[in-house]
Structures are given as structure tokens and as C-alpha cells.
Amino acid sequence: MKAILTLLCGACFFINVHGQVRREARWCTVSAEEQVKCETLVDAINERDALGESYPPGFDGGYLKLPQLMCVQAMDRFDCMQRIADNNVDLIQLEPGIGYTAGEYYNMLPIMAEKYVAGDNDDGLSYYAVAVALKSRPDVTFDNLKGKRACHSGVGRAAGWVYPVSTLIETEQMPIVECNVPVKSAAAFFGPMCAPNGLTRYYNPFGNNPVSVCENCQGDIEEFCTINDPYAGYDGAFVCMASGDGDVAFVRHHTLTESSTSNTTWTPDDFELVCTDGTRRPYDQAENCNWGEIASHIVMTSNIHNPELQSEFKKLLTLLSLDFGEEGEHKDIFDLFESRHFGKANLMFTDASKALKDVVEVDGGNRLTYYDWVGEEHRRRLTVLNTCPIQQARICVVSDYEMTKCENMIMAFAAKTLKPDLNCIMGTSVRDCMEKIRLGDADLITLDAADVYTAGKSYDLVPIAAEDYTGYEAANYYAVAVARRTDSHLTLFNLKQRRSCHSAVMTAAGWIIPVDKLIETGQIHVRGCNSYFSVGQFFSKSCVPGVLNSHYNTKGTNPVNLCEACSSGGNMHCERKSDELYFGNSGAFRCLTEFGGDVAFVKHTTVRENTDGRNRADWARNRRSDDYELLCNDGTRKDIDSWRYCNLGLVPSNAVVTAKFKNAETRAIYWTLLNFAQQFFASDGNDDFSMFDSMLDHKDLIFQDSTVRLVHVFPENQTYEAYLGPSFLRAMERNANIDCVTGSWSASWSPSLLLALLSALLSTLITI
Known part of the structure; x- marks a missing residue:
């Protein structure tokens, strides 16, 4: 008899064959292999219940008293995070790099942590990010990684991306190509890469990331350069390098022994660690040759779930760890931390895990949020990852209402870690702002077309972006x-x-x-x-x-x-x-x-x-x-x-202008900041902030409220003459060159204008 699903008070419950009502614990999987493992775990739970054996203290009634595990397959982890935010699934395991994103943008929090060392203390709640190369390739060192073929577990992941790329940026090995787009910097630094998710929308919002970031990936059309690519994940990145399709792999320190011992083609001794001091070390010396220590992977759920439900999820996961974990009494029924016989490594949980631990029991309960879990060093690395050659972009405003909106923009942009930092400068008038930008005391202001003429002619300002009121790039x-x-x-x-x-x-x-x-x-x-x-x-x-x-x-x-x-x-x-x-x-x-x-x-x-x-x-x-x-x-x-x-x-259209003395790189950085910002804040329905919406009774603050988006003014058109065009320029020049003798424009009337006047006169006479 099949179970019946019902929706009750916005939460999903399960009615089993005995008529018992149980809340579901909906686990989100991201591949067919992971879905099979999850469904096999559900069968193992049922088998465990059928044994009729006693349960550990505190778990009287066993799984029947806990939420029913259900398996829901999604496209990828971002799809899972969105489903969790929409209350369509409940649980997912994430490594801390993606976990930080889940907490910051999808309102999720950690409830359980993977433990890589057995025991009840806090040992084994972290791992090392390492770079691995074949021993036969001594030329692969920290100081000459430029141009090398890099294999990454995935863009955004801690050990596979955040720590290695931030290290190379911080040591000035990797130049910044474009602010807010570290993928482009990595693509310019390395040779052909496999960096899964490097071309997906989240990390490639404008669709112009270099294809070289995926050149060495191996998946078919649907899996290519995604988390399901054969070269994705820690195991995939290692195989990418070990198979000769890459020169260096950025993985976690457990990966080398796990992957090499499971493959008869090579042994751990075939590889060495690439250290940040320029040396190389044996594979088992990660403690002294690593790119950073990272908090362990975590199981996360929605922050909107009440504490009682979160506690029920924790009890379920704890019992699974006690039954099927490294030291579980029923590991013979199901091995929670083993995945390879399902076709891939690290399914649902990391294969290196020994147990799951409630985050409340870690560090005296001081790491209960995604922010605290990843720690100060990880947050610093994210800041480094978003390093920008320019520290700030100063927008000049001319009223208290514009200043209020600008201050809200500062907070909104900062929440999305957009660089450079936004700042607001108060001017007494638009002309005062033009002067401030000309002198270098401010950087940007949005101007009406007529003001663009004045700004260009009298203050040496140039347009870099234009408001589009149609959505069809019609400026x-x-x-x-x-x-x-x-x-x-x-x-x-x-x-x-x-x-x-x-x-x-x-x-x-x-x-x-x-x-x-x-x-x-x-x-x-x-x-x-x-x-x-x-x-x-x-x-x-x-x-x-x-x-x-x-x-x-x-x-x-x-x-x-x-x-x-x-x-x-x-x-x-x-x-x-x-x-x-x-x-x-x-x-x-x-x-x-x-x-x-x-x-x-x-x-x-x-x-x-x-x-x-x-x-x-x-x-x-x-x-x-x-x-x-x-x-x-x-x-x-x-x-x-x-x-x-x-x-x-x-x-x-109205245009965003800056000083003519700003070089092409600086102007490009300003445009990138605005362009990234509108990806988050262009919609008037955004509850956090809307770039193109203003407060009641005061419209068109900073930008016109009718703006659909900003469009780039390409470098060849970044003069006021090229932007405004000959027709509008003539109107501006006529305004400045009235014939003081005749009191009219110096140009004579055209026949078409005379016909229009005659038509208007006749229309008026008929009306009378």
C-alpha cells in the first residue's frame, strides 16, 4: 500500500500504512546516483524498523517517531536551495562555500556537521584545501601556475575555488580582470580549465565568461561543466588531473587517498602536494602544505522552520549516524558514508565522514549560523575574492531624498558584496555635482540629456551607461x-x-x-x-x-x-x-x-x-x-x-556620466558595478531594494522610475557628442545661439514646417 501525501498548514506530512501522521524530511538530491542512494537509505530505515531491535537512549520508538525521510531530485544545488526557500524540500548537505551562499541568499542555516574523526569532542570538524599534482610534473609549483591546466571541484566551493583563487589574488599572482567576476580572472590566469558551474547563470550572469573555464570538462551536453560532469566534485577534479587532462587539482586533503586507493591505475605515491611557499611535499603532509583550513560540510535547512521541527530533523540525522555511520551498529544494512558502489563519490554525505554532529554541540554553541560556521578566515577569503582595483564609486546626489535612496543603495550593494564599495556625496545642485566629478571629488551622476550636453561641453564629463525605458536597448x-x-x-x-x-x-x-x-x-x-x-x-x-x-x-x-x-x-x-x-x-x-x-x-x-x-x-x-x-x-x-x-x-535617454580623465579600466569597473547591481535590484518588486523605484511623492530619484534597465555606452560612443547625436546637438546649439537681431533661430523655416503651420491654422478656424 502506497503512502498518501497531504498538505497541512503549508507543511508536508506523511500518512503511513498504519494511519500514523508523520512530518516528512524531504532530502534534496542532485544526481541520479544520489537519488538512488537516498532511496536505498529509505529502504534501510524500513528494514531497521522491521528488525524490532532496541534503539539508542533518547530514541524510543525509533524512526516511526521521527520525520519520514523522502528523496526529491533537483537539477543542482542552487535548484535545491530555491526549493528549500520555497518550502518544497527540507534538507541538503553542502560544503561551506556553497553553504555560505545558501545562508546569505536563501535564508538557510546549518543543523548538523560532518565529523571526520571519531569521538565526541570537536576534533575532525575541518579539513585542508590542497593543490595536487603528479610527482612526474615537478614544474607545477605555486610560482608558475600561470598558464597551467587547472581542475576545480566547482566554482564557489571552498577548497576547490574560494581558497585557491583568493590565495592567488592575495599574493598578486592572479591579476584582477573584472571586478565581481573572479571566474574571468581565473580564466585569464590559467590555461584550459575544468571549473564546473563556471558558465551557469549564477556565476555567469551576463553570459560572457570565457569558455576556457570549461574546456577540459568531459560531460555530455546536459552534464557538461555542471556538478554532474565526470570531472566535477573533489573526486572528479582529482581524476581530471590524474588522467592528464589537467596539471593541478584543487581539492580537499582526504581526496588524494580516497581517489587514488579506489583506482588501480595509480597510487598515492604518484602525487605530491603543491605548497604556497613554492615547495612540493608528499601527499600525506597536508597539515604543513595546504591552502587553508576549512570548516566541515554541513546539513542545512530553511531558517523559517520552527525550532521544534529543526530539532526533529536533527534527531533523525543523529539516529542515522548512530545506526549507519562509521561506528553504527547497523552499518551492515547500509553504509551512510560510502558512495562508490552507487557510481560516484560523496553522495548525500562526504565519504570521509565518521559521524554527524549537532552544531549546537560545537564550540559551546557559538557556530549556529552559516556566517559563524564558515568562520572569520572564510569570510576574509570571500572579501579577497571580490578584490577590486578601485576602492569606491561615489555617486553625487542633490537632495535629502536622493541621499536617503543612495544610503539604501549602499546597504543593498554591500549585502551582495558588490565591488567597488558605493558611497554617496551630497551636492548643492546638478552643476555642483558636475564640478565635483570634474575635480575628482565624486565619480558618478545620472543626468538628463540636456545636462549631459552641459556636463560634456563645460565639465569634461562623459557618458558610460544609459537608461533604457523599453527593455529593447532603446536609449x-x-x-x-x-x-x-x-x-x-x-x-x-x-x-x-x-x-x-x-x-x-x-x-x-x-x-x-x-x-x-x-x-x-x-x-x-x-x-x-x-x-x-x-x-x-x-x-x-x-x-x-x-x-x-x-x-x-x-x-x-x-x-x-x-x-x-x-x-x-x-x-x-x-x-x-x-x-x-x-x-x-x-x-x-x-x-x-x-x-x-x-x-x-x-x-x-x-x-x-x-x-x-x-x-x-x-x-x-x-x-x-x-x-x-x-x-x-x-x-x-x-x-x-x-x-x-x-x-x-x-x-x-538620461545617462550616467563620469569624468573624462578616468581611464577605460575605471569606466569599465563603474559599468560592471551598475550592471551587476541591476541583476539583483532592477525589479520594482524587489522587497530589499529597487534601483528604479522611489519613495512616495518623490519620483525619479537617482534614476528615472520608468527605467527598465541600464545599457552600456560603448567606449567609442563615450563622448557627449556621440551619445547625444546630431539632431539633439543642433537643438542644444540653437538654444545657445539665438539670433539677437531677428530674435529667432538663424536657420530659415522649411517648407514642411510652413505646411504644418498652415494645417494648424485651418484646424483652428474650423474649430471656431
């Missing part, structure tokens, strides 16, 4: 004019003496493009070379954040009515920063919705971002997108989704 957007649907008489050609809302002075969508359009169509006639004065004469009242700031009001003559429609009070009124509630694209749209203006000049995504429940702020909560329309160049109006055909012009 641009459309500038549009938005009006209320109820103001149906309003067109782009009868805005005189209306009220206007602008994202900010000298921004692309909020000022450059619309003012350029109004001057080009002859509606604004600039007098005295002062476009600010002429715009103030054209509109009755406006909110143009920053227009009275000294950078833009050099003579103190800019009209105050350009700030009269702004919302914030005191010193923040009409400031070119998020302290002004009507600042930015969302702020300009808010100005329109709250009847501060009749038209808002914004980017084409703004209306959608702030209507139909997409913005939870009070001012946007009940806004409907169909209450607004776009004003078109031909004098007509269209719905807000027709921006592709009804816009004022195409604008380059």
Missing part, C-alpha cells in the same frame, strides 16, 4: 506635451497666455525641445537674446524648477512668473531638485493634474507611470490615463499612447 524617449482631455480647444498652437508645467529648466523634454518648438514655429519671438524672458512673456504662469537659480539666471532678470505655479514652499520653492514637488517629469505632470498648469512638457512614459493605479502617492491615486491627451505638431490631439506619432521630438 531614447519622446518629448511630449500633455493637456487635460476636458480642455479640448487647447492645441500646440494656441498656448499663449496659458499656464505651463516643465520638468525643470534646461532639461530635454521639459525645456529644450518644447521651447525649441515654440520658437521654431514663430510663437515665441526671443528679444534681447533672453529666451527665459520671452517664455515668461508667452506663458501667463509656469513652474520651471531652477529657472531662478544663479546658473540659469546670471543677470537676475528671469521672470518670477516662471516659478509662480510651483508647489513647494520656503527655500525649496522652484528648486531644480526633488525637494520641489513639481520637479521632474512626474512633478510636471502632477502640476498639470493639480491645475497648476494647462499643459505639461514631459517624457512620453510619464502619464502611464502616474495613472491607473501605477503611482500609489495620494496625488496620483485616482488619476485616469484617459483624462489626458497629447498635443501634436500638426495642431491635432491624440490619446496618450499615440506618442510615436504625436510628439515634439526624440530625446536621448
Whole structure:
């Protein structure tokens, strides 16, 4: 009779043939061989129960009183960790390198530890990381590993990766190729390698790791360079080297004797240890010739399980160790720490294990978390592994709200150990930030296209990344004019003496493009070379954040009515920063919705971002997108989704800029930091932090909230001229070169423009 599985209160229980309800202990396996061993263990438990013999003290009732062991096969350990996080499985054995990842990213904790020496004390709760080479290859030494073929148990594993690679980086043998990507550094240092998982998504998020990291692996299509590759794991890495497909293997010290004694092709005496002092030693001298001492492997479970359930799991594992371990009374039924007759080594547990020990009983109970289990030295090694030539990347912000978000970014980036470290510098304005970056007192800031022009022309700054608002690497957007649907008489050609809302002075969508359009169509006639004065004469009242700031009001003559429609009070009124509630694209749209203006000049995504429940702020909560329309160049109006055909012009996206004097390597490091960060924090649904989301009432902090991702500005385009393109450059230059005699652009009107004006005039007459 088969068991019946039921779900009860989110936990999986088991009803056996006797009607007893037992909680499952679902063990996650990662290969067919491990699944067979696990299922064989389940059979051994049933056989042990059937014997009717007594159980050790404290285990009255035996396995029937404990959770029922079940076996669930997954693709790999990361799949297992995700299943544990989702409460679909419960238990897995992990070596400390991957165990640290499990604790940090999957909320798991250690409950039992492998013990490699018999006895009740704390001896045997660690092992050595060693490098092994054939005795016949005396040329393989610590000082000449460059270019050698390396065999690793797996990327991310302690003895097979973290300790050897960190040692080579720390001793400056291995140069840093790219921050946050030690796989690339290892690939550049070694020759052809087998480093399983080196091309998987977790360690290769951008899909551009060199294929040489897997060149010497041996698996078929599905197993190639995975944890199931024949050359994966400690045993696989040793065979990779011993078979001549590698020059050096990075393994644990037990591996050499286990693998060599189980294979008749070689003996332990055929190998030597490669020491970090440049010498070589016999295979049995790992204590004096190793690359570090590492905490033993651990059985881990979800941290969300209550202490009572964790205790039940521990009792089950303890009884398994007492029954089937090295000194188990029923080892003849099943050998818990032997795997080779199942087809592979180290299945479920390390074959070198003698027993399992409750972590509560280790070191007086001071190593109960993944963090404490691996220890200070392992954590230091991880820091070394993420060594970066640049210590910090300083983002310049211009408001208290941006500073708050930036400080949250610091914590989020640090939690993912991203390098270089992020820092935040407060500037008094965007221009002040430009100056700070020019002088080397800050490194990065995200700028509107018009500010990119100013930053490049006046401050020698260059773009390195651009915001993408579509997800298709389209680093641009459309500038549009938005009006209320109820103001149906309003067109782009009868805005005189209306009220206007602008994202900010000298921004692309909020000022450059619309003012350029109004001057080009002859509606604004600039007098005295002062476009600010002429715009103030054209509109009755406006909110143009920053227009009275000294950078833009050099003579103190800019009209105050350009700030009269702004919302914030005191010193923040009409400031070119998020302290002004009507600042930015969302702020300009808010100005329109709250009847501060009749038209808002914004980017084409703004209306959608702030209507139909997409913005939870009070001012946007009940806004409907169909209450607004776009004003078109031909004098007509269209719905807000027709921006592709009804816009004022195409604008380059906002860009992250840095100083021109920064070399190519430094710029690449900044981009890598941002690129890695967005792999973790691009989603607005991320509970920890979202790069492209801002707090209520203050949108577009540091980055535009409509950003889907950042895209790289390739080195050949890292000038403001190349990034902005000829069309936008002409608009910027026209703004700076108004004909002071005619009061218009020096270029003559085109026939197409005259036709558009005539069409608009006819449309207006028909309406009248």
C-alpha cells in the first residue's frame, strides 16, 4: 500500500500504512546516483524498523517517531536551495562555500556537521584545501601556475575555488580582470580549465565568461561543466588531473587517498602536494602544505522552520549516524558514508565522514549560523575574492531624498558584496555635482540629456551607461506635451497666455525641445537674446524648477512668473531638485493634474507611470490615463499612447556620466558595478531594494522610475557628442545661439514646417 501525501498548514506530512501522521524530511538530491542512494537509505530505515531491535537512549520508538525521510531530485544545488526557500524540500548537505551562499541568499542555516574523526569532542570538524599534482610534473609549483591546466571541484566551493583563487589574488599572482567576476580572472590566469558551474547563470550572469573555464570538462551536453560532469566534485577534479587532462587539482586533503586507493591505475605515491611557499611535499603532509583550513560540510535547512521541527530533523540525522555511520551498529544494512558502489563519490554525505554532529554541540554553541560556521578566515577569503582595483564609486546626489535612496543603495550593494564599495556625496545642485566629478571629488551622476550636453561641453564629463525605458536597448524617449482631455480647444498652437508645467529648466523634454518648438514655429519671438524672458512673456504662469537659480539666471532678470505655479514652499520653492514637488517629469505632470498648469512638457512614459493605479502617492491615486491627451505638431490631439506619432521630438535617454580623465579600466569597473547591481535590484518588486523605484511623492530619484534597465555606452560612443547625436546637438546649439537681431533661430523655416503651420491654422478656424 502506497503512502498518501497531504498538505497541512503549508507543511508536508506523511500518512503511513498504519494511519500514523508523520512530518516528512524531504532530502534534496542532485544526481541520479544520489537519488538512488537516498532511496536505498529509505529502504534501510524500513528494514531497521522491521528488525524490532532496541534503539539508542533518547530514541524510543525509533524512526516511526521521527520525520519520514523522502528523496526529491533537483537539477543542482542552487535548484535545491530555491526549493528549500520555497518550502518544497527540507534538507541538503553542502560544503561551506556553497553553504555560505545558501545562508546569505536563501535564508538557510546549518543543523548538523560532518565529523571526520571519531569521538565526541570537536576534533575532525575541518579539513585542508590542497593543490595536487603528479610527482612526474615537478614544474607545477605555486610560482608558475600561470598558464597551467587547472581542475576545480566547482566554482564557489571552498577548497576547490574560494581558497585557491583568493590565495592567488592575495599574493598578486592572479591579476584582477573584472571586478565581481573572479571566474574571468581565473580564466585569464590559467590555461584550459575544468571549473564546473563556471558558465551557469549564477556565476555567469551576463553570459560572457570565457569558455576556457570549461574546456577540459568531459560531460555530455546536459552534464557538461555542471556538478554532474565526470570531472566535477573533489573526486572528479582529482581524476581530471590524474588522467592528464589537467596539471593541478584543487581539492580537499582526504581526496588524494580516497581517489587514488579506489583506482588501480595509480597510487598515492604518484602525487605530491603543491605548497604556497613554492615547495612540493608528499601527499600525506597536508597539515604543513595546504591552502587553508576549512570548516566541515554541513546539513542545512530553511531558517523559517520552527525550532521544534529543526530539532526533529536533527534527531533523525543523529539516529542515522548512530545506526549507519562509521561506528553504527547497523552499518551492515547500509553504509551512510560510502558512495562508490552507487557510481560516484560523496553522495548525500562526504565519504570521509565518521559521524554527524549537532552544531549546537560545537564550540559551546557559538557556530549556529552559516556566517559563524564558515568562520572569520572564510569570510576574509570571500572579501579577497571580490578584490577590486578601485576602492569606491561615489555617486553625487542633490537632495535629502536622493541621499536617503543612495544610503539604501549602499546597504543593498554591500549585502551582495558588490565591488567597488558605493558611497554617496551630497551636492548643492546638478552643476555642483558636475564640478565635483570634474575635480575628482565624486565619480558618478545620472543626468538628463540636456545636462549631459552641459556636463560634456563645460565639465569634461562623459557618458558610460544609459537608461533604457523599453527593455529593447532603446536609449531614447519622446518629448511630449500633455493637456487635460476636458480642455479640448487647447492645441500646440494656441498656448499663449496659458499656464505651463516643465520638468525643470534646461532639461530635454521639459525645456529644450518644447521651447525649441515654440520658437521654431514663430510663437515665441526671443528679444534681447533672453529666451527665459520671452517664455515668461508667452506663458501667463509656469513652474520651471531652477529657472531662478544663479546658473540659469546670471543677470537676475528671469521672470518670477516662471516659478509662480510651483508647489513647494520656503527655500525649496522652484528648486531644480526633488525637494520641489513639481520637479521632474512626474512633478510636471502632477502640476498639470493639480491645475497648476494647462499643459505639461514631459517624457512620453510619464502619464502611464502616474495613472491607473501605477503611482500609489495620494496625488496620483485616482488619476485616469484617459483624462489626458497629447498635443501634436500638426495642431491635432491624440490619446496618450499615440506618442510615436504625436510628439515634439526624440530625446536621448538620461545617462550616467563620469569624468573624462578616468581611464577605460575605471569606466569599465563603474559599468560592471551598475550592471551587476541591476541583476539583483532592477525589479520594482524587489522587497530589499529597487534601483528604479522611489519613495512616495518623490519620483525619479537617482534614476528615472520608468527605467527598465541600464545599457552600456560603448567606449567609442563615450563622448557627449556621440551619445547625444546630431539632431539633439543642433537643438542644444540653437538654444545657445539665438539670433539677437531677428530674435529667432538663424536657420530659415522649411517648407514642411510652413505646411504644418498652415494645417494648424485651418484646424483652428474650423474649430471656431
